[in-house]
Amino acid sequence: MLAYSLRRVLQxxxxxxxxxxxxxxxxxxxxxxxxxxxxxxxxxxDREALRRQLGLYDPFVVQFWNFITxxxxxxxxxxxxxxxxxxxxxxxRLPATLELALVSGTAAFILGVGFGVYTALNRRGxxxxxxxxxxxxxxxxxxxxxxxxxxxxxxxxxxxxPSFGRGDTVALTxxxxxxxxxxxxxxxxxxxxxxxxxxQMTLIMRLVRAEMLEVLRTxxxxxARARGLSQRAxxxxxxxxxxxxxxxxxxxxxxxxxxxxxxxxxxxxQWPGIGSLFINSVKAVDVPVMAAYLxxxxxxxxxxxxxxxxxxxxxxxxxxxxxxxxx
Amino acid sequence: xxxxxxxxxxxxxxxxSAATLALSLTAADANTIRWAxxxxxxxxxxxxxxxxxxxTLLHHIYETLVxxxxxxxxxxxxxxxxxxxxxxxxxxxxxxREGVKFHDGADLTAEDVxxxxxxxxxxxSGFRALHxxxxxxxxxxxxxxxxxxxxxxxxxxxNLTNFFIVDKDxxxxxxxxxxxxxxxxxxxxxxxxxxxxxxxxLVSRDPEVKTVLTLNENHWAEKPQVTEVIYTPIAExxxxxxxxxxxxxxxxxxxxxxxxxxLQETPGVTVVNGPENRSIFxxxxxxxxxxxxxxxxxxxxxxxxxxxxxxxxxxxxAIKQVVMRGQSQPGAMPLPPFANGWTAELDAYDKPDxxxxxxxxxxxxxPNGFSFDMNCSNDRYLNDEAICxxxxxxxxxxxxxxxxxxxxxxxxxxxxxxxxxxxxLLGWGVPPFDSQYVFDFLVHTPGGSYGSYNGGQYSNxxxxxxxxALATMTDLEARxxxxxxxxxxxxxxxxxxxxxNQVLAYAMKDGINLAVHPENQANMSTxxxx
Numbered sequence: 001m002l003a004y005s006l007r008r009v010l011q012x013x014x015x016x017x018x019x020x021x022x023x024x025x026x027x028x029x030x031x032x033x034x035x036x037x038x039x040x041x042x043x044x045x046d047r048e049a050l051r052r053q054l055g056l057y058d059p060f061v062v063q064f065w066n067f068i069t070x071x072x073x074x075x076x077x078x079x080x081x082x083x084x085x086x087x088x089x090x091x092x093r094l095p096a097t098l099e100l101a102l103v104s105g106t107a108a109f110i111l112g113v114g115f116g117v118y119t120a121l122n123r124r125g126x127x128x129x130x131x132x133x134x135x136x137x138x139x140x141x142x143x144x145x146x147x148x149x150x151x152x153x154x155x156x157x158x159x160x161x162p163s164f165g166r167g168d169t170v171a172l173t174x175x176x177x178x179x180x181x182x183x184x185x186x187x188x189x190x191x192x193x194x195x196x197x198x199x200q201m202t203l204i205m206r207l208v209r210a211e212m213l214e215v216l217r218t219x220x221x222x223x224a225r226a227r228g229l230s231q232r233a234x235x236x237x238x239x240x241x242x243x244x245x246x247x248x249x250x251x252x253x254x255x256x257x258x259x260x261x262x263x264x265x266x267x268x269x270q271w272p273g274i275g276s277l278f279i280n281s282v283k284a285v286d287v288p289v290m291a292a293y294l295x296x297x298x299x300x301x302x303x304x305x306x307x308x309x310x311x312x313x314x315x316x317x318x319x320x321x322x323x324x325x326x327x
Numbered sequence: 328x329x330x331x332x333x334x335x336x337x338x339x340x341x342x343x344s345a346a347t348l349a350l351s352l353t354a355a356d357a358n359t360i361r362w363a364x365x366x367x368x369x370x371x372x373x374x375x376x377x378x379x380x381x382x383t384l385l386h387h388i389y390e391t392l393v394x395x396x397x398x399x400x401x402x403x404x405x406x407x408x409x410x411x412x413x414x415x416x417x418x419x420x421x422x423x424r425e426g427v428k429f430h431d432g433a434d435l436t437a438e439d440v441x442x443x444x445x446x447x448x449x450x451x452s453g454f455r456a457l458h459x460x461x462x463x464x465x466x467x468x469x470x471x472x473x474x475x476x477x478x479x480x481x482x483x484x485x486n487l488t489n490f491f492i493v494d495k496d497x498x499x500x501x502x503x504x505x506x507x508x509x510x511x512x513x514x515x516x517x518x519x520x521x522x523x524x525x526x527x528x529l530v531s532r533d534p535e536v537k538t539v540l541t542l543n544e545n546h547w548a549e550k551p552q553v554t555e556v557i558y559t560p561i562a563e564x565x566x567x568x569x570x571x572x573x574x575x576x577x578x579x580x581x582x583x584x585x586x587x588x589x590l591q592e593t594p595g596v597t598v599v600n601g602p603e604n605r606s607i608f609x610x611x612x613x614x615x616x617x618x619x620x621x622x623x624x625x626x627x628x629x630x631x632x633x634x635x636x637x638x639x640x641x642x643x644x645a646i647k648q649v650v651m652r653g654q655s656q657p658g659a660m661p662l663p664p665f666a667n668g669w670t671a672e673l674d675a676y677d678k679p680d681x682x683x684x685x686x687x688x689x690x691x692x693x694p695n696g697f698s699f700d701m702n703c704s705n706d707r708y709l710n711d712e713a714i715c716x717x718x719x720x721x722x723x724x725x726x727x728x729x730x731x732x733x734x735x736x737x738x739x740x741x742x743x744x745x746x747x748x749x750x751x752l753l754g755w756g757v758p759p760f761d762s763q764y765v766f767d768f769l770v771h772t773p774g775g776s777y778g779s780y781n782g783g784q785y786s787n788x789x790x791x792x793x794x795x796a797l798a799t800m801t802d803l804e805a806r807x808x809x810x811x812x813x814x815x816x817x818x819x820x821x822x823x824x825x826x827x828n829q830v831l832a833y834a835m836k837d838g839i840n841l842a843v844h845p846e847n848q849a850n851m852s853t854x855x856x857x
Contacts, residue, residue: 031737039377040756040768041456043776044744082534083370083507083518089534148565155573163569164561165536270561272536280535280562283706285737 008309012302017068019298023291024064033080033285054080067291076295077288081281086292090274091175096166097266097273099179101258103189104197109251112201116208117240120216131205138202147195147268154191162188164270196265200254207250211243249308256304260297358554360839360851363567364580367535367560372517373491374446375506377453382489383848384558387540388430389491389523392421392440393484397601397842397853399665399760401484405435405492405524409484416479416801423470427547429494430521430528437466442495444474449505457486457758459776460798479799481806485759488846497522526551526852535560540851551852571596571834578839580849582832584654584709590834598834600654601843604756606661607708608825609701609718610769611637611750614784618749620700620730627688627697628750628783633727634821636687640725641718642679646826650713655827660818661755661765663828665845668762668810673818684725696726702751703731704739709829715752718826743782746773751782754829758846762810766794770817785822 033054034047055063070077076086115135119128155163167184169177179185215221216239224234263275270276274293281289368384369376392406405424412418427435444464447454460480465473476483498504503517521529526548527540540556559576561567564583570576572593582590582598591598611628612618618626627633643657656664658674688696703715712733719729729750742748757764771777771794772786793813800806817823831843840855 031735032741033737035737035740037376038453039456040780041377042453042779043456044773044779045775046456047744078507081369083372083375083515084534148569151566151569155575156569159573162575163573164566164575165559268563268566270559270563270566272533276535276562283735283737 004313005310008306012306015302016295016298020068020071020291020295021064023294024060024067027285027287027290028060030282030287030290031285033287036284036286037080071292071295076292079281079286079289081284081286081289086288088175089277089289090292090296092177093272093274093277095176095178096271097259097262097275100189100192100196100262100265100271100273101255104193105200105251105255105258107193108197108200108204108254112204113208113240113247115201116205117212117235119205120209120212121235123213135202135205138198143195143199143264144268146198147191147265150191150195151268161190163191166272192265192269192271195268196258196262200258203254204247204251207247208243211246212239215239215242252304252308256301259300358552359557360553360555360854361557361559361575361577362580362849362851363559363561363570363576363578365560365562365564365567367558368538370507370518371521371529371532372503372506372515373493373523374443374449374452374454375518377457377489379847380560383850384538385491385523386525386848386850387527387556387852388521388525388529389493390525391490392423392487392492395488395844395846395848397844399845401488405440411479411481411801412473417476419474419476419480419483421472421474423472424547425470427524428545429497429524430543431494431497433494433496433522435492435494435524436469437472439495440464440472440492441466442498443490443492444472446493446498446505447490451506453506454489456776457490479801481801481803482759482761482763482798485761488758492524493517494522527556551854552856553851553854556851568834571836574836578833578835578841578849578854580833580847582834584652584832587654587832587834588652595837596834597837597839598832599841599843600830600832602656602663602665602845603829603831603843603847604663604666604758604760604845605708605754605829606658606663606757606825607655607711607714607752607754607827607829608661608823609750609752610781610783610823612746612748612783613822614786618699619747620749621697622699623693623697625692627691627693627699630691631820632687632691633693636684636691636725637722637727637824638821639677639680639684639687640721640727641676641824641826642721643676643826645721646714646717650710650717651827651830654709654830654832656830657827659825660814661769661823661825662762663757663760663845666757666760666762668807668814670811670814673814679721681721681724688726693726696728698728698730699749700732701729702739702742702748703733704736704752705733707736707739708752708754711752711754714826743780746782746784748782753780753782755780756846762814763794763797766790766797766813766817769823770794770813783822785820787816790816 034050038047038050051057055066074087078084079086079089082089115131119131122128151163154161162184165188166179167188168182169179169185170181171177179189221234221239224238262273263279265271266273266275267279277289278293364380366380368381369378370381371385373385373389390405392404393401393409394404396402405427406421407424408422410420412420423435423437423440429435441464446452448458460476460483462475462477467473501516503515507515507518519532526543526546528543530539530541532538538558542554561570567579568583568586571579587598590596612626613628615626617624647653647655647657657676659676660669660674662669701715701719703712705712715731715733719731722729743751743753755765755769767777768780770781770785770790772791773779773781773784790813793809797806797809831847833841833843833849835841838857840857841849841853
């Protein structure tokens with residue numbers, strides 16, 4: 001067990017290093033950060049001096065090594081654009097993204113499973129066909145368009161919900177602010193959460209429906225019916241339980257992508273999370289923030305995968321034989 | 328069927344509570360203004376970043392010696408008067424306003440101005456270049472400052488419109504004697520905290536989310552009507568406009584060009600227009616023997632006939648109507664109309680004559696025309712990429728084939744700096760409102776502090792001498808005559824292909840009065856209510 005976990009952790013570190021290497025190689029093509037940092041009067045000589053000061057002319061290997069050695073000490077440098085420590089910036093933006101991801105992920109999960117079960121059990125119903133047709137819209141419309149449409153209907157025309165921002169927030173710790181505790185904070189969550197969660201909900205719904213239809217055809221469900229169990233016990237006690245294994249796996253991975261790819265939703269709704277921080281940093285070639293962001297996203301995916309791998313090890317006895325160190 | 332109705336009831340309930348919330352939000356205080364623009368200030372350090380939104384916000388908290396008015400003139404602010412020293416033309420004398428207090432209660436003295444001068448001259452200051460001509464500052468008495476320049480510098484005062492005055496004691500106490508230094512990699516107190524003399528005090532700031540300012544009751548000037556400012560950046564244009572229409576925002580500074588006409592017709596919304604201090608133009612390599620991206624063996628742009636042909640084939644009115652939806656001021660001169668040296672005669676342009684242009688290209692030795700790469704930014708100026716597309720189409724009618732290379736400003740501008748572009752788009756603002764600024768950076772032969780954005784590497788030793796002389800000429804009449812001579816050569820030789828001057832549009836709720844500022848520095852203290 002220990003050897004297996006250790007090997008997995010080492011592999012994860014390797015993945016992180018590769019991500020850092022690739023992102024650093026890409027930064028060279030994003031452009032020149034100095035242009036966004038100085039006024040148009042600044043002479044070419046002063047621009048050169050600033051580039052040198054920032055280490056932009058150092059060889060790639062030196063830049064990369066400096067970044068890695070400082071990153072392992074938790075120091076990601078100072079943002080070129082906002083002139084604040086990168087760690088502080090990311091920490092202050094992270095709660096907004098996590099809260100949005102949590103709300104939209106939870107809503108997508110509950111509604112997705114609910115609709116999935118419903119459409120599986122009532123395959124020929126009018127409502128089921130309606131839901132299935134509507135879910136096609138959820139899959140096919142781009143997030144940007146959904147966001148703008150929702151703003152137009154609910155903020156501009158109906159004036160029910162705010163069109164941008166996070167509303168009033170309450171500080172829980174020095175950097176964790178929450179929007180859950182104020183009415184405007186909760187209202188501000190609705191439109192971005194729907195925008196971000198619509199695709200996930202559709203995905204889960206279609207997955208649950210397909211799995212459920214599969215399970216309902218299996219022998220043990222037929223035997224359960226023959227034993228005279230109630231419909232409710234068969235559907236929810238036996239069938240749904242057995243569909244949930246792949247759904248939870250997919251959901252875990254989707255949570256990672258909700259956090260990582262909330263960039264569009266955050267931009268449309270001016271949501272002050274790490275996604276909008278990243279996109280603004282790309283526009284200004286703020287290399288320290290871009291590097292830290294990509295490392296963090298890589299870390300989130302690596303950690304989720306690590307946990308899943310270790311869980312598999314516990315759940316699946318076959319892996320234990322393989323990893324026993326016999327070879 | 329059990330899930331559906333429950334879901335919709337829950338949703339309806341949620342939306343209803345949100346609706347009452349939205350209603351309570353719109354009934355805000357009449358003296359609070361909610362202001363949105365596309366980007367936030369990058370920092371609150373007044374000497375760190377020479378960048379539009381940063382200076383605009385800082386003008387509310389900090390003050391400058393002189394103020395650029397909406398009509399472009401200079402008026403007294405923290406300096407009550409200024410003049411060139413009667414005995415030594417290389418000294419500027421500033422009388423500092425008396426009775427001015429910083430937000431923490433400290434008095435403004437000449438020492439603070441001298442300290443601010445040294446801070447803005449620091450290595451890590453973003454405004455250093457504007458003070459290149461100034462050598463040192465000296466407090467002669469409590470309310471008089473002498474700034475010494477390296478020779479007569481009659482235009483220096485024009486560079487002080489973004490020179491903010493900080494309190495010496497406050498800066499020393501908080502260890503912010505110099506602006507943020509990136510190499511040192513430390514957090515700077517002045518990035519988040521302020522102590523100015525301005526009409527508003529900082530209440531709270533959440534970068535890129537919200538900045539709240541409140542009235543400074545002890546301000547020296549007449550009390551503004553707006554008592555509270557809530558500043559929220561909204562990057563996405565569609566969301567910014569939606570927030571104005573839904574009543575969550577009172578004033579939008581950066582209105583997308585395509586929405587101006589629609590907003591003008593929307594009841595409850597007022598749109599005001601005004602010229603911005605920024606010309607949009609093309610320039611091209613006129614000095615290299617051969618183009619980098621050309622398909623011919625020489626440099627067509629080095630020939631006057633080809634430059635004539637290019638200028639002949641641009642339909643500026645069509646660009647205004649189709650690309651800019653009427654939101655631009657077409658002109659041939661790369662200078663905003665309110666700047667010194669502008670004339671209607673030089674700014675006038677002819678209708679395009681494609682047949683004649685094609686003939687000129689043919690006579691210049693290109694019977695089959697020629698091709699080259701046109702470099703264009705796509706995220707810097709209003710509709711920059713669309714302008715380039717239109718120009719590509721127009722040039723093709725004169726048998727000049729431009730291949731459009733459109734990319735982010737972070738990749739575009741280095742091409743101009745490194746002289747790697749044959750033909751490029753550029754926008755240029757003229758903060759001192761004087762032609763010399765254009766000549767220094769765009770016309771003078773590159774070298775030293777001159778010609779940094781003369782990407783076409785135009786070089787004319789005669790003009791260089793005249794341009795250098797402008798800086799120290801104190802006889803304004805002779806100086807203006809010299810400016811006119813330089814413009815005549817620049818316009819005759821057609822080294823810059825100007826398209827238009829950008830127009831700014833501000834959109835606001837009915838009942839608010841705010842004029843467009845030529846530097847796009849909207850100031851809430853100038854807002855009046857109808």
